[in-house]
Amino acid sequence: MAMSHKARILAAAHRQAVDKLPFGARIDVWYNYHCAHGTLPEKYEGWNMVDILRDQGAGVQVRHMRIWKLEYDNLEVVTREDPPYTITEWRTPVGAVSLKTVFRPEEGSWIVYEVDHPFKSKEDYPVIEYIFQNTRVVPDLSEYQQKEKMVGEDGIVITGMDMYSPMQQIMRYWLGYERFFYELHDHPVQVGQLYELQKEVAKKKLEILGESSVEIPMLCANWSDEFHTPVFAKYFSPWLREASDYLHSKGKVTQVHSDGEMRRLIPLFLETGVDVAEAWTPMPMTSVTTGELRKAWGDKVTVWGGIPAVLFEPQYTDQEFDTYVIDLFKQIAPGYNFIIGMGDNLPFDGRIERVGRIVELIDKYGSMPMKL
Amino acid sequence: MIDYSALKKAVIDGDDERTAQLVKEAIEQHADPADIVTLGLQAGLVTVGEKFSSGEFFIPEMLLAARTVTRSLDIIRPLVSDSDMITAGKVVIGTVVGDLHDIGKNLVGMLLGGVGFDVLDLGTDVYPKRFVTAVMEHKPDILGMSALITTTMPAMEATIQALESANIRRQVKVIVGGAPVTQHFADQIGADGYCSNGGSAIELCNRLVGR
């Protein structure tokens, strides 16, 4: 009997044999945009995303932000709307910090974007330290479980560390990238202290993930080698290694969302113990080809992705799309430890039929071991 | 003649204190402030840009060097009249509508500011109309647009068309950048310049203003 999409994806993630090249497609940017604008193709009007992917014959990749809630002791969190922005303020006995965010699902986005970060000056260190020290992480699985049920054997619901490992959380969310690098230079001790405290919060998230049914916890996201390489060995690898070891002990494998320029992170990645590099985005969207990546990693890391978002756009003809996909198959043959997917999404002007076209090409060339 | 190599190196190292000290020493030796800026500070930053382009440097080195220069300019500014504080030209920069990615754009803005351009950053999610208004109001030499998503790139073309409709296209050089943008795309939409990274943005803008 043929394996299910889910079984294939999981087997490849565990570096086990599969009958056919696995495919886990991600289309939320396209889906959110067209739902918001009322422009879904006629056939799919009123459909949910999972059913659209089923209709295309593809394995499903659905995102879920988190399986816990953050609760705080001894401080107040106040949120107010200032359209299009949301302002969140943490009021603690040692001072307050505020965050300004915007959420634009009509542009396809599924994440909240920080316009102005909580950390504004060095006076904010004690406040943020206080917040971390008084954060509780409480399991909140019901929505995840609903999505899991909805997807069933047809794919995977991806969730994990709130998308970010502890230092990425500080970099991206609390300080913002630029301020982060200035602060790391000017106040390394304080930044180090935030990191240690955020690791404690992260541990609690890991414990919840460890006890959950999440199969491939996502440990970090949105890397780009220009800013992550200099801090990777010190602040990313050790934590990713620790988190992966812990989750391995719980029978799980781990993944990261490696959707940016990865050239200089490729050698460093092998130190992390992470099993799956998801959202792998090769040339022409980055400087690296899938062939180069496979040469560097061998069978040590399972790669999920390989088809850059732009290939789905009308600027590429159907013929060019086929040629790209078949060439990708050649680069990865015999095809083990690989899950076909998008780098990192179907853009809103992308062609949904090309998802189905990948399924046809896999049916034609993707039986294991692939011979091309 | 003052040797500016130490000052240049201090900028490349992103060393604020040493840079400030060397700037003060040069001033005490009656160096021409314009030379301190161009032969010391900006020359250092140009090298940093080159090292970033070649992959030797990463973003933190660029940020620190740009900040070092900005801070040193603050030391020099009170010593010279506004007209002597040579600006290379004025740049208006922003990320196009629908797009919130700003790391690359910010970096380009900082580097250009560091090498003497007067930079006005409109932020992210900038509508063509806002770019047009800013060009009318601030009369920049260069308008820089950043896009990180293929689906937001058309807003660059829309902005160029809006500049044309407002009859101000020829007043300003338009440059575009961001990971998915290519020279081919820039040519197609009628931009005046493109570059693939912040390091080469310095050279591009200098060329466009005839420096």
Ligand code: B12
């Ligand atoms: C970090 C990141 C984010 C961060 C952005 C944080 C921030 N403050 O900017 C977050 C997580 C918020 C984010 C959000 C999203 N992202 Co994003 N993101 C990235 C990532 C990984 C790196 C971008 C980056 O900062 N690179 C580092 C900087 C320094 O490089 P740079 O921007 O290219 O800039 C350099 C040059 O291009 C140049 N340059 C840049 N601008 C300009 C301007 C001028 C005038 C000049 C001359 C030069 C120039 O100089 C810079 C310095 O060298 C890229 C991957 C990639 N390959 O780019 C995806 C990527 C851009 N994101 C993508 C997507 C889809 C999204 C989301 C829609 C995700 C979602 N589903 O919610 C949202 C978009 C929200 C929105 N409406 O904008 C896609 C776009 C796909 C496409 N179709 O094009 C990418 C390519 C990921 C992928 N593999 O598919 N993202």
